[in-house]
Amino acid sequence: MESYKFAPAYELPSWPFVAPPELGSDSVVRHPIVIVGAGPAGLTLACDLARRGVRAVLLDEDDTVGVRGASSRGICYAQKSLEIFARLGIYERVAQKGITWSFGRTFSDQQEVYNFNLKTDSVSAQPPFINLQQFYVEWFLVERTLELGLTDLRWKNHVVDVTPLADGVRIEVETPAGRYTIEADHLIDATGANSPIRTQLGIDAHPSRSTDRWCISDVRFKKPLPTERWTWVDAPFNEGRAVWQHLMGDGVWRIDYQMPEDCDTAHISQPEVAGARLREQLGPGVEFEFVWIGPYGYRDHLLDNFRHGRILFIGDSAHVVSPFGARGGNSGIQDAANLGWKLALVAQGLAGDALLDTYDAERRPAAVENLRVTSRSARFLAPRTPAEHTLRRAVVALASRHAFARALVNTGRMSVANDYPAAPHLPEGGRSVQNLPLRHLDGTPTTLMELLADGTRCLGLWFAPTRAQAEAAADVAASLPLRLVAVGGDSDLATLQPDEALARHLGNATPGSLCLVRPDAYRATLLDNPTPASISSAVHAALAHR
Template sequence: MESFAFAPAYELPVWPFTPPPELGRTEIVRHPIVIVGAGPSGLTLACDLAQRGVRAVLLDEDDTVGVRGASSRGICYAQKSLEIFERLGICERIAAKGITWSLGRTFSGEQEVYSFNLQAESVSRQPPFINLQQFYIEWFLVERILELGLTDVRWKSRVTRIEPLSDGVRIDIETPAGRYTIEADRLIDATGANSPIRTQLGIDAHASRSTDRWCISDVRFRKPLPTERWTWVDAPFNEGRGVWQHLMADGVWRIDYQMPEDCDTAHISRPEVAGARLREQLGPGVEFEFVWIGPYGYRDHLLDSFRHGRVFFIGDAAHVVSPFGARGGNSGIQDAANLGWKLALVVQGQANDELLDSYDAERQRAAKENLKVTSRSARFLAPRSPAEHTLRRAVVALAARHPFARALVNTGRMSVANDYPPAPQLPEGARTVQNLPLRWADGRETTLMQLLAEGTQCLGLWLAPTRAAAAAAMDATAALPLRLLAIGGDSGLPALRADETLVRHLGLRDAGSFVLVRPDAYRAATLPQATPDAIATALRTALALDHHAP
């Protein structure tokens, strides 16, 4: 029997435990914001707040990132997440280390039935996707957080109990140096799918578990394969079951094999069994070494509300979806970006607590949509009845010859930024604005994310306003977190060049039209003919403010 080699385990960074100042004190110290969990969503939120000048305490029971020695977990980071990372200052590192891709191909047997290019409709500076092992994302975020210097990162700190208070949360913490208690004005639970905080509070996650089974093989080949996402609906080398194939950093390929539902998970993960699957796929002459092998099933859950008093749930603590389309980790990162600017404005006294309710209204709806989309993908990949099998065979057969059927081949609808429905703060609903490359009137280059990285404020993008209207709008919004910019014209405002792509993407038409962009790069309002009072009203609406100062 052939034997298979394993690559050396990854050496992950380890950060020291530092005894917190509260140890040994009798009085309880209160902090404005405490984040529990240093995974992608918790780290993104801590970094987002620090970028905005807001201090937070970050608690994690480990002292490293990822899974020790393994390259499993999330790998696909979508454009919206990459744009967030650009604003936070780590996207260049991610792009340099990861694998950029936009092309995907889907096969049935030996025949290609469908392909796509996600770059076709993009105007962003960031690509549609970058593949990178999750621990690198976490690593880069930790280093950026430490560089910013405003987050008290406390490793080896396990939350053992929380007590909701009328004006905050009391938190009991266990460390190698002893136990202590702190309080927080607001606590954010980013502890993941098995959240002990959610369990302690008795919150029903409405969980369900699939019987579908998969096995990951992370593999490094001596001869590289094409840098594309390849998916087989019914791979002949995997007994007619599904296969995904992705390249990650360090020349490592993630290959997911769908397994029989009644499989022995220990058996399918043995190197000789996983190696035989690879040989069946690639033939006897391909040289490779394993980096990691592991089985997985998947489940989903969704909280009814992502806010419970002064406790907020983000990422997998709030919602879990099946992995098809990379909508899990990306959604958690976008949760953090949605909540971060709202917390910052409230803590800094520029908005009221009511604004924080919109986090739940927007992100719970987004999670519900992601759950619906991924559940449909799961049913396509693992049909539950003879009728569903028949339907899938018909769709795959038609897709090879007819374009209309290709949209029905559902091996995972790739993660996109969710639209938000109309709401009190969003009368028109909201849609993301991509990170367009921009130029100032004098020719200097910038991007939307660079503009949004400066403080916590909305952007008012105004197509060729008059000087009088611009001056009056500056007066009307002087006490509000707004940065007014002109697009073209001679208004006296800082001006961007009137690029056709920019104007079309923003939905601007005539001179005087206006778009309000939130700090998370969502379009909050469009005014066909803006007046100073209309701009101030739109901004107050977006920030859940009444007509008095917060």
């Protein structure tokens, strides 16, 4: 039997344990915001708050990123997440290290049934997707958060008890130097799918576990393969089961093989067995080495409410979906971006506590939608009944010849920014605004994310306002968390060059109209020839002021 080589193990960074100042103190210190868990969601939130000038304490029981063994874990970062990274200041590192892609092919047996290009209707400065091992993203977020200097990032700090209070949360923490207790105005649980905080509080996540089984092989090839996402619905080299093939950073390919439901997970992960699968797929002449091999089975859960008093749940602690379409990790990052500006405004006294209720009102429906979409993908890839098998065979047979059937081939609907439902604070509903490249009046380039990176203010993009309109609104804007920017016109506001793509993207804005964009790059409303009173009313609505 052929033997297979492993690449040298990744050397993950580690950060030292520093004894917290509360150790040995008789008094209990109160912090405004405490985040538990330094995964993608928790780190994004900490970095987001620091970017907005808000301090937080971040507790993590480990002293490194990723997992021991350096598996790839999450790899596909969607455009909305990349735009968030641009605002936080790590996008360039992610883009330089990762693999940018937009083109994918789907096969049935040996036949390509269709292909797609996700970049066709994008106006963002960021691509549809970049593939990068999760530990690199966490690594970059840690370093950026430390660079910003406002986050007390405490490694080897394990939360052992959480007690809700009427006006906050009491937290008991175990460290290598002993235990200590702190309090928080707000506690954010970002501890992941197996949240001990959720378990301790007895909050039902309504979990379900699939019988579907997969095996991941992270592989480096001597000869490069095409930089495309390839998916097989029923791969002939995997006994008619599904396969995914993605390129990540460092020239490493992530290949996911669907396995029999009753497989022995230890057996399918042995190098000789995983290597034989690769040989079946690629032939005897392809040289490769393994980076990591491991099994997984997907599951899902969803909390009834993402807010429980002064405790808020983000990322996998709040919701878990099947991995199809990269809707898990991206959703957690977007949870953090949704919550970050709201926490910041509340902590700064610029908004009331009711604004935090809008986090659940927006992100839970997003999780419901992601759960619905991924569940459909799971049923297509692992049919449970004869009727589902028949339907899939018919769809695949028709897809190579008919466009309507291609839309039904469901190997994972790729992650997109979720729309938010209409609500009192968001009367028109919320739609994500892409990070358009723009230019100041003097020709200096900028982007929407650069305009939004300034603290916790909403952005009012006003198309060709008159000088009188701008002067009348200036005093009102100065008393609100609002930055007014003119797009064309002759006002004294900070001005952008007229931009037709921006006007179309915001909902066909016309001269005189003002688009209110929230700090998380969601459109709040489009006002036609606004007055100071209507601008003030729109901003107060976006902040959930009654």
